[in-house]
Amino acid sequence: MRRSIKTKILMLCLSAMAALAIALGGVSILSINRLTGQHEAENMNRIAEIHRETINQHLIQTEDIAHFVAGSVGSRVKNPLYIQDQVVRRQLCRDIQETFTDAIGEDTTVCAYYLYYAEDLAGTKDNLYMVRERESDSFSAKERKPVSSYAASETEQAKWYREPVKEGRAVWLDPHYSEEQQRYLISYVVPVFKDDTLIAVVGVDLDFEKMMQWFSDIRIYSSGFCYLSNLSGTIHYRADIPGGISADHNGRMKLSTGQLWVPNTDSHELVRYRLDGREYDVASSMLRNNMAFMVIAPVQEIYEQAYLNIAQMVLLFLLILGIFAVISYKITQRMTRHLNHITEAAHAIADGSFDIHLPETGNDEIGELSRALNHTTRELKESIQEMERMTFQDALTGLYNRLGIDRYTKEWIEAHPESPAVLMSLDLDDFKFINDLYGHSVGDAALRSLANSLLESFGQNGILGRNGGDEFVVLLTNTRESEATDQIRSFMKKSKGFWVNGEEKTFTISVGYASYPKPAETRNMLFHQADEALYAVKLKGKNNFGPYRADQETLNRSHLGFNLKDIGRYLPGAILVYKAEEEGRILFASDELVRMTGCRDMDEFMEFTGGSFGGLVAEADSGRMGAFIQKQLSQEGSSEYARYHIRCRQEPYVAVASRGRLVRNPIYGMVFYVSILEDNGQWNGEKNGDGNNE
Template sequence: MFHSIKSKFLALCLSSLCVLGLAVGAVSLTALTRATSREEVDNMNRTAELYCSELDLKLVQTEDVVSFAATGLVSGASAGTGALWDGERRARFTAGLDRILRDTLLSLPEARAYYTYYAEELTGGAADGVWYVREDEHSPFRQRQWYKASEFLPENGQELTLYTKSAETGHGHWVEPYYSIAQGKMLISYVMPVYRDGTFLGLVGVDLDFGEILRSLERRPVYETGYAFLADGTGKTHYHIDAPQGVPEDHLGAKLVDKDVSHGATSDTDALGRYRIDGTTYDIATCSLRNGLELLVMAPTHEVQAEARAATLQLVAILIFCLLLFAAITLVLTQRLTRHLQALSSAAREIAHGNLDVKIHAESDDEVGKLAGVLQHTVDSLKETLARLHRLTFNDGLTGILNRLGIDRALENWHAQAQGTPAVLISLDLDDFKFVNDLLGHAAGDEALRALARRLHDFFGRTALVARNGGDEFTVLLPATTAAQAERLLSELTQTPQHYLYGGVERSFTLSIGYVSYPDQAESLRDLTRYADAALYATKLKGKNGFSRYTAEQEQVDRAKLSFSLRDISQNLPGAIIVCSVADGKLLYANDEAFRLLDCTDADDFAAYTQKDVVRILYPGDRTETIASVRSQTSKGEARQAYVRCRVRTKEGAVRYVLAFARKRASAYYGEVYYIVMVEEKEPA
């Protein structure tokens, strides 16, 4: 059935699109369901929180008014004398307090009454107080008959009224909804007892129209047919505008279907409950008010989920449209792809056979054309990578000049074409390079190597082959150069020390060089390399810092002599060897015996203890005298040396006696330095 590339590709694309569409659709629907479910919960909770905050604002305003009045009552009582207040003063205070309460509560539409009851102790035994009531928000407050405050105290013995709880607790208290016979309506009240120094002064309270609060909630929109209502703190009693006295939560036959419609996607406090009432499911969000009541927002589930259903249908329609569109595009692309696949196949075979010069022409801007462009870019990148690998293989990563492999190949190419033309092969290295690394660190050594590579390249010119064999060893080939010409060049090169900059300080080093001439001294590459190496070691045996031409006698040199380096000798002498700067006492070198003398484990431990200052080695009581003695002795005579007995203090705090021999000499690297040898002695008797 599928014999051609076109049919196979078309079948593959269409089946892949179907599978992809189903997978994307399933994932998208799942994600959309979760997202919309969360959005539904958030919308319901936001609605509940908005209405709750508005109602809480009214409750806070009520509490503030009562608290202000209570504060005024305490202040007024504090100003009294004798019977605390006389009637005239109390009347003036009551009138002022009445104006304040009246003016403040006029801005609170639900306020229906406010009252202040004075304790008999405050009035000198006389019954006094105020109680103002209004019918609705448009009516003025009118005074009603008042009662003694003592009637509401627990110790009165009478049946406790709705205000008694506040008197008992000693702080403000919201009274649960109740029906007031005097006012003929459902109210909620905030009552606050007033005390001064433990003495009961009276009560201050405000009544709010509970029915008006329920009506305002009923007017609030919740989707299309939803509504808001109140419940007590347990949620068992519901308050509706049609039943302000409260009805049981199951009065409509409500049955709990799901206590968390998000199934854990939200916190317990944000979870929506789902109930079934008369065959219709409702989602309910709950929010707590500051007076202990609960505000509930309820809407039919199909209204809450209407946006989710619309989004789901829209997503399904988009997926179907995309599948059809992708199928049509696949048909068109299949026609175009098959025209260029053969060309790409031919180019791939050329690349597989190692032909990286192939040119792949992108005849279109579609995926196949882009594939052709990417393949061409890959081939070009591969060519560049191979060239870069070639450079990394034959060039030194630190200096950029040829490495050992590079110079070997370059010498082979030169030797194949030399045909007896005079040339000189040079082998050289940095003198005492190990001291640069040991004293200044490998970063300084690297900078010295880079500086030398630049110097050799600039000095010998572009025709010379300059390479770093490894470490501090370099090789230079001077083609078309005689031995006499090379000697003049090397004489000029070694007349002055080489320089490099490290740590903002210019430092110097010298070179040891050996060279051999072609073809009069050697013809093969093996002999040229060996003879140049022998000449280099001959220079080192003569004291370094110079150059030597190969002679046959140099082959007989016992190189074992060079195995005794300064480090070998210094580490095995029976004494502590220390080198320091004359100018500032900075420590430049110390051997293992010096570490042992001061109870240090290694060079880092030694440097940390001495802070690279030679003075810190000396016992504090001997420092001034010892330094003065050494400076005095080394400033006299040609020997410029000193003998001194002194004490040193170790890292562990021990004091040891030493005989020190110091000699002052000039160093090409560090100026004047002290070479010091210390031998431990027994403590004097």
């Protein structure tokens, strides 16, 4: 059957578009799967690492207690034969009991501790065995069944003694059930040797069931959970099964390949396995007691969003393919030479390159097709790049932006609901004047300088971010208010500045801070209270710091809304601020002073005066006012009246009366603040700088 050139062109176009859609779809799907896998692996490994640190803190504390007590025993027993003396044994037990009590403190996970003498030296009497039934109870003495009374086959009940003695070193015991305490335990036992002779073992028992409750309520996605495993993978432990599930009761999970799975704590990659016909991903982390902390979640839940994105992308590709089919049907013979470009673009995209630009020739169908393909490629490229970027960073300072602050402070508080933290809210004093005086680029440099100072002082244990403008926040984790106060006080003493034309300028900051979980019980309350504390500091004059107090909720912030320009516009008379230097550079002039000189605006005023106080004063008064200013320079903080004339565009001069004060400004140095009134001849002032009452 003969086919027309239009049919051939249509078939060629559809083939090219299909290849392009398949290439884009394949690359996009692979990118989605790869990015999703990387993100979820990081997320699950982060969860495992956070809870590993929490558990390890208790294990390390237990090890420290046992080694400290063992060291005390070793230092008190100078000779192994000493413990044959009953008086020595009993006195040592009393001393060691006090040492245990001081070392354990408020640790409620410790349910028992003991000192058991070597039977070949001391027999089976006078041992120390202290147990508490509930965490609210005190420790009470109990009799312990002698180790020698257990048969060699009774390894479970006597391993607290036999295993460390056999190993000749401190050991963690696997979770086991204690007949004497009627509960599941994990134990850390230290053998004490003197002159290569065993004299005793020192041990601490932890309530394993209570430890399991710490993470029993953790949920990963919808139905994921956490549990513990021994390193051989033969036993799994959960809060509802503290005794563990052994290998012959599905305790060992099977990989998708049918092999038995063993925890790999040296890898951060997720491992996939199958249980009861369902696939799971698991992340593991090594604990100090040679167990693994496991985080698992169903694969379907982990990749649910990715699957949704893939489905949407497939629909998008189908829609685009349909549009291309309609466009291709209208292609004419003259367009065939451009199809090679489309085919080449499809091959390039199939190779993973999105830097493709098709020639957009004319306004015909092939031109429209080329533009559509270019637009689609750009959109898909930007979408993939956006998926690859998980940006929560402020571009100016490198700290977290508002989105990053919200995310990471929320994550930390949710992960540590009972841990103390302090939120600092701070801003740069008079930041607007820095921008107005030196420009926004210098203002940006000041913000970067402050960010670097914050990182240097609080980067080790803080979550730092820029809220916007000149406002910053710092969450000091695992920090109490008293500790934060010392850190903030030290930070406030440090010099803070920026450089302008080779000259360093300094600035000050105001800091308010609030504590979690008291008085702020939630994250929103914490941010609110820190904000209230900041404004309480600013109301008292800035360049200071202070904590949140309940009475700050009633403070009136209304006067913070006024600025120098508003005040200068409506205050009777004029205001002038200029540097106390030979040229008297003008820093600020109110609208009223611009009007008095007959200028239309500030630009004309600065041009008319040359930007200096000397250019404002009439030439006839310049000498007298120069001497008057020199007198005031020798009396910092003094305030005197003066009458003189200022230049005016429409008139030779305008008679004025003024009063100025010399003040040291932290940014500008020595500065004159001057109020000026027109002198209508009725003004009764004090004596001016030359001693005349004018």
